[in-house]
Amino acid sequence: MPARQSLIDRRTGIFLGALFLVIVAVPAGNLVAAPGSGVHVPGHIVALLGKYLCYALLAVALDLVWGYAGILSLGHGAFFALGGYAMGMHLMREIGVRGVYANPVLPDFMVFLSYDRLPWYWHGFDMFWFAALMVLVVPGALAFVFGWFAFRSRVTGVYISIMTQALTFALMLAFFRNEMGFGGNNGLTDFRDVLGFPLAADTTRAGLFVLSGIALAGGIVLARALTTSKFGKVLVAVRDAESRTRFLGYRVEHYKLFVFVVSAMLAGLAGALYVPQVGIINPGEFAPANSIEIVIWVALGGRGTLIGAALGALIVAGAKSWLTANFPEAWLFVLGAAFVLVTIFLPRGVIGLFDNLGPKPPRSEPLPHAAPEPAE
Numbered sequence: 442m443p444a445r446q447s448l449i450d451r452r453t454g455i456f457l458g459a460l461f462l463v464i465v466a467v468p469a470g471n472l473v474a475a476p477g478s479g480v481h482v483p484g485h486i487v488a489l490l491g492k493y494l495c496y497a498l499l500a501v502a503l504d505l506v507w508g509y510a511g512i513l514s515l516g517h518g519a520f521f522a523l524g525g526y527a528m529g530m531h532l533m534r535e536i537g538v539r540g541v542y543a544n545p546v547l548p549d550f551m552v553f554l555s556y557d558r559l560p561w562y563w564h565g566f567d568m569f570w571f572a573a574l575m576v577l578v579v580p581g582a583l584a585f586v587f588g589w590f591a592f593r594s595r596v597t598g599v600y601i602s603i604m605t606q607a608l609t610f611a612l613m614l615a616f617f618r619n620e621m622g623f624g625g626n627n628g629l630t631d632f633r634d635v636l637g638f639p640l641a642a643d644t645t646r647a648g649l650f651v652l653s654g655i656a657l658a659g660g661i662v663l664a665r666a667l668t669t670s671k672f673g674k675v676l677v678a679v680r681d682a683e684s685r686t687r688f689l690g691y692r693v694e695h696y697k698l699f700v701f702v703v704s705a706m707l708a709g710l711a712g713a714l715y716v717p718q719v720g721i722i723n724p725g726e727f728a729p730a731n732s733i734e735i736v737i738w739v740a741l742g743g744r745g746t747l748i749g750a751a752l753g754a755l756i757v758a759g760a761k762s763w764l765t766a767n768f769p770e771a772w773l774f775v776l777g778a779a780f781v782l783v784t785i786f787l788p789r790g791v792i793g794l795f796d797n798l799g800p801k802p803p804r805s806e807p808l809p810h811a812a813p814e815p816a817e
Contacts, residue, residue: 448665452795456748457658463490464654468647487646488718493758494653495715498660500738500754501747502707505664507736508745509673510700511597511680515732516605517708519612520580522726524709526616527579529629529722530563531572532640536633549631550624560622569636576713577706584705585698592694592701597683606729613727628723635717646718653714657751660707664747667700676700737776741783743790752791 449457467490470482499521506512533548542552546559565571587608591601619625638645667673678686679693687693716722725731734757742753757776764772787793 448662448669452746452748452792453661453665456751457661460654460658464651468651471643471647484643484646487643487650489762491646491650491653491718492715493755494650494657495711495718496738496754496758497751498653498657498711498714499708499735500742500750501657501660501664502704502711503735504739504744504747504750505667505707506701506704507739508747508750509668509676509680510697511683512697512701513599513602513736514605514701514704515602515729515736516607516609517704517735518729518732519605519609519727520584520705520708521712521715521731522609522612522616522722522724523580523583524576524712525716525722525726526623526629526712527566527572527575527709528713528716529632530566530623531569532632532635532717533629534563534567535635536631539633540631548624548629550627550629551622554619556622563622573713576709580705580709580712581702584702588698588701592697595694606732609727609732610729613724613729616724616727624723626724628721628725630721630723632717632720640717640720649714649718653718656710656714660710661747661751663703663707667703668747672696734776737780741780741790743792746790746792749790749792756791 467482467487470480471484471487474481499517502520503514503517506514536548538545540549540552542549544552547556551559566575587605591604596604615621616623616628617626623629632640634640635645638648640646668676675686675691675696678691679696683693712722712726735754738754738757739750740753741757742751743749757779760775761772764775783790
């Protein structure tokens with residue numbers, strides 16, 4: 442039997458240490474360093490970097506199910522968007538009489554669309570604790586219902602990918618409709634503050650950046666705790682030989698359902714932290730292309746490594762911002778070429794480059810002496 446992996450291995454420790462330095466240095470550069478100095482970090486850069494950290498947490502969430510359980514979800518953008526909408530609903534309720542129409546209860550878009558009362562599903566979002574709970578509950582509940590039927594029916598492989606993509610596409614179409622009560626095409630925007638702190642203030646931006654970094658670190662530690670435990674070993678067995686694992690007596694659908702729900706909740710948390718930093722949430726976040734891009738982050742960084750997934754998200758998001766600003770027509774070609782080249786020359790992803798610099802860290806591998814799964 443292989444030795445149990447440590448919760449914080451060398452690679453994870455280095456990443457978390459670097460993350461700690463970043464979440465200290467960036468706010469300090471923004472709040473302490475004088476504007477115009479070489480170390481000053483502008484407020485918009487703080488918000489941009491905070492968005493990248495949310496993307497990294499989203500990538501870790503996907504890697505948890507794809508890299509370790511073999512569930513290629515093309516719908517994680519839906520869980521991300523639902524968490525964002527839950528937070529956006531709270532921020533809209535916080536505006537109150539400061540809105541364009543000065544309605545103390547109804548958000549501006551509802552007044553414009555002639556709503557006479559607040560829809561029942563908006564009640565409670567004026568309380569932060571309720572909104573924070575819904576950030577986790579709504580994506581988790583959707584993942585539970587979807588996974589309950591899908592995994593009990595033993596839907597696997599490309600079929601589960603198609604179903605998750607269909608799910609996020611259906612949600613996108615639904616949220617585009619004005620009668621859904623979520624702002625339609627325009628979504629939710631014009632946020633003013635959160636917990637009484639103005640979102641435009643540098644201190645609030647810095648605080649959200651730090652919270653995003655803490656959430657990323659917590660997500661990685663949680664995912665490591667799951668994947669290095671006996672539960673994680675069963676997940677890897679499910680990924681590599683699902684039929685044999687089922688034959689050994691494990692309730693495979695329970696393992697897959699649990700990790701799918703946890704992953705969805707992490708994605709929802711990433712979405713909730715993302716929204717106040719970008720200032721808007723609209724149905725475009727449900728677009729299937731967004732979920733496919735998340736898969737590319739994980740593949741480029743290194744599937745089944747967690748840290749690689751986070752690095753992949755940070756690298757791709759940073760490259761996208763720079764290329765779309767300077768060479769907008771070249772971005773998709775660069776992304777496609779990078780995906781092909783990494784797949785051919787770096788099968789372990791970008792994180793594989795660091796593995797060559799020191800002892801190879803343990804990774805989720807097939808069970809010892811396990812023969813390939815027979816074709817059905």
